Amino acid sequence: MLGLMQDQPLLISSLLTHAERYHPRSEIVSVTCEGETVRSSWGQLARRARQAAQALLAMGVKPGDRVATLAWNTHRHLELYYAAAGIGAVLHTVNPRLFPEQIEYILNHGGAEVLLFDLPFLGLVDGLAGKIPNIRHQVVLTDAAHLPEGRDTLASYETLIAAEDGTLVWPRFDERSASGLCYTSGTTGNPKGVLYSHRSTVLHAFLCCQVDGLHLSRDDSTLLAVPLFHVNAWGIPYASAMCGAKLVLPGPKLDGESLFSLAVAEECTFSLGVPTVWLGLFKYLDEAGIDVQRLPFQRVLIGGSAAPRALLQRFHDAGVHAFQAWGMSETSPVATVAALLPHHRDLPKSDQIDVLARQGRAMFGVELKIVAEDGSELPQDGSVSGELMVRGPWVTSGYYGGVGGQVVDADGWFATGDVAKIDSEGFVTLTDRSKDVIKSGGEWISSIELENAALGHPAVEAAAVVGVTHERWQERPLMLVIRKPGSAAEPQEILDFLADKVARWWLPDALVFVDTLPLTATGKLDKKVLRAAWKDHLVGA
Amino acid sequence: MLGLMQDQPLLISSLLTHAERYHPRSEIVSVTCEGETVRSSWGQLARRARQAAQALLAMGVKPGDRVATLAWNTHRHLELYYAAAGIGAVLHTVNPRLFPEQIEYILNHGGAEVLLFDLPFLGLVDGLAGKIPNIRHQVVLTDAAHLPEGRDTLASYETLIAAEDGTLVWPRFDERSASGLCYTSGTTGNPKGVLYSHRSTVLHAFLCCQVDGLHLSRDDSTLLAVPLFHVNAWGIPYASAMCGAKLVLPGPKLDGESLFSLAVAEECTFSLGVPTVWLGLFKYLDEAGIDVQRLPFQRVLIGGSAAPRALLQRFHDAGVHAFQAWGMSETSPVATVAALLPHHRDLPKSDQIDVLARQGRAMFGVELKIVAEDGSELPQDGSVSGELMVRGPWVTSGYYGGVGGQVVDADGWFATGDVAKIDSEGFVTLTDRSKDVIKSGGEWISSIELENAALGHPAVEAAAVVGVTHERWQERPLMLVIRKPGSAAEPQEILDFLADKVARWWLPDALVFVDTLPLTATGKLDKKVLRAAWKDHLVGA
């Protein structure tokens, strides 16, 4: 017997309609690629999103069509989030930091006919001329004044939407309809597209607004230091409309100085981003001699890769509640959130940070388990590690176009490719990505734990550990370290420092100082590149 | 094109499974009808709920079957919330405060074959012997020791569940399946059944856990002063599992002394209930000479009928953030929540309380409008009032068994029977229920505003205003007042007090002191009874 409650779909357009009605004056502050700071509000954004939707319709965009973007965090990009999804189209955000060949692959695979991009990406798009044949419309996210001369095929976004009256009424449709498409960066094989739905997006927004979730509320001013092209900017664009939070969009500038001054100017209470961004912020504060107490944040969410303990410590020393969440493109992304439990309240601060340095516990709606290589379920006892499996209404069931085939098992579990322990309280500790795991004589060594330990040494600015070929143990850990400017520490000193922090047989066989470490397009250590470069270090080329 | 996210249903059993895994030691404290205080936890509750589910299955309960309860707030009743819904049956909570004829009607209309009830209701159930022919199983929510002798047809709940091993695995099914049934008290005509679904229930739980919703979190210890038989106890049984909050169930005792001592003993941070309950609490504190600062609550939600401003003020004076929400059985119930907006922060406390004394603003998911008698939409300008219409995924689309016919219009709007103004910011102010509105010479007078104003007078303990027959104006307001013990105020003094608080022509034509005011089974003023008793007061019988 079915219940008799209304069959109202969970639609992304409802989030915007809600924000327009109940939070019209809540601000949207946007730094554009032209360098202007544009101040608007959810009320204005809602109207402009309708105009943008009308402009998309005028270009012939139909329900289910993909609409591609190559753009930074600005109000225009945010408008497109709502405009495209609102008319039943699919916003396909493409990461402009990828290599042109990857962008070409992703655009062609996604199949959008409309591409909207920021002016700085004009060269990139021009370079793809002739290689992205689906694209019928190229729109630059700028106004007529900034549009380059003599480029008839380029339209200006501001000109297009100015021609529309904003009277569109958002259509209603099945909440399972596709709303967004985002390709994983492809550190393994070709990038694969995750196709979100209205339902998954709205449910995920509820998670963000939960007290014990991301705690997003009307009182927040959020500095969005995670790009809109990276997994829905972790759901914040949607959740902010749900609760009417102020949103601060930093545009192309994610350097420490830009983020700090924007955060101060806009009195940001909350921010979120990958560890690299925060390391950059503290580097700037240190170099500029700025007191970290001036950081206005109350909360900072660190995700995308393991939050170094030392980073969490720095935030907490500055009075900022930094915490970690785990997720992936395939999980919308938030799946776990680290939070103190009541019995942690009386612990010394440093032990509390240990808790927050773990990847957290599953939020309601997300089910987790770990399995052995043969697929059998492993105990969640905090010591055994295995591949993390995830299930839930905002977890993918397959990739766009069927790429990768069947990716969930018969019971609906998705294999994350992450290796983790789960303790009796449900805290997940990610030890590695399965492709990065170091297999020494058949036993696993966690590169994340080694890196985390090294980052506790005052001379270490960044550290990466990869498995390299070893004659006796097949693979052994090699640690690559960027030293802090001015430090004269020797490799052995850092290895000695690690000695009482990890198992003896985990200690890297070598530690090499490097000037830079390669990052992926989402700001993570690119271990594929490192492994290729260093694989023969212990055996000789 | 559909998205590719997992098709995982939103099920009530998932809430419990989540709580069992992630919050097993979070407490459930229950005062039983036998007077014991039983301390358990979400972990224990989950196991017992599975045992209870097995017991229901053993009695032949099948998906879609109704399972009826006549019970107070205890862990056993809470277990049944999950046990019944978990196996796809429908928990039919019946309000034991109703008249026996109404209970008979509701049980027969609901059609349950199993009735579970607290021991104090044995007399009530015995009185219905022969009149509730569907009921095949009568289970007393107690243990064997408390079961009356020689009653072969009665089973003890504890005995039944002790026979089960708790190994049941919750089945998966369509999230739109019916999960609960609750009849409105029927102040107009026969009671009507609202049939909730798993989907509506889980979505509503998300609302409760939102920062700007009811702000329920893992850190809360909630004193549930709203009965489990009253609209899902406002969603708290589900939301508490979602976030793992501690739950304190006061059993049959909702008097001021019992609530206060329980709140103090269990360090309750949050509570919720109808105004009558809170008036009782303060009456007790005053009479016992207890300092209101000893109330441990951080937040108190007042709903079910208009929260008197004076009551909110008392809570705030005691350092408790009391606030109001509006809803009804037909809306699961929470639809609006009153919260301060950023621009209210700098207002004097008293003005802030004015904000919180309104019924609040729609939460995401809930759409509201007001309409004129001809159904045309009215402006939301804070001055025009009309019938409140509501729409959303946790709003009913019709009553159980089709009673009342088509209750939503072609666009899906449900007519609430409440009369309200909505201001430009979206704040709803309920002026009356349409059946209680006083029509004086064709103009409407708000009984709620008059009552609220009267409650500001120090001599007024309770006040009710009803429209009574008037020769010239068809209807005029009559105010009935219970004076505070020891007060010697005269009627005219109170009328004078009102003079500058409401429009001149709203002033009641008469004010009569009474010893008691009749309440409905949900603790609201019973104006149907009052109108019948007083209708000829101004014209003479």
Ligand SMILES: Nc1ncnc2c1ncn2[C@@H]1O[C@H](COP(=O)(O)OP(=O)(O)OP(=O)(O)O)[C@@H](O)[C@H]1O
């Ligand atoms: N808090 C965290 N701690 C450790 N690792 C994390 C955390 N959050 C995310 N990750 C890592 O990031 C991954 C998800 O990243 P995402 O899907 O956005 O792109 P990617 O996995 O880096 O790209 P690709 O799948 O193409 O390699 C997770 O599978 C996990 O390995």
Ligand SMILES: Nc1ncnc2c1ncn2[C@@H]1O[C@H](COP(=O)(O)OP(=O)(O)OP(=O)(O)O)[C@@H](O)[C@H]1O
């Ligand atoms: N915060 C509030 N302020 C004023 N009135 C409220 C508030 N919350 C609820 N109400 C009143 O309570 C009603 C909902 O109550 P509910 O559906 O639980 O039973 P009932 O309406 O009293 O019973 P019946 O429909 O049989 O008369 C609303 O329609 C409204 O009139």
Ligand SMILES: [Mg+2]
């Ligand atoms: Mg990945």
Ligand SMILES: [Mg+2]
């Ligand atoms: Mg009602």
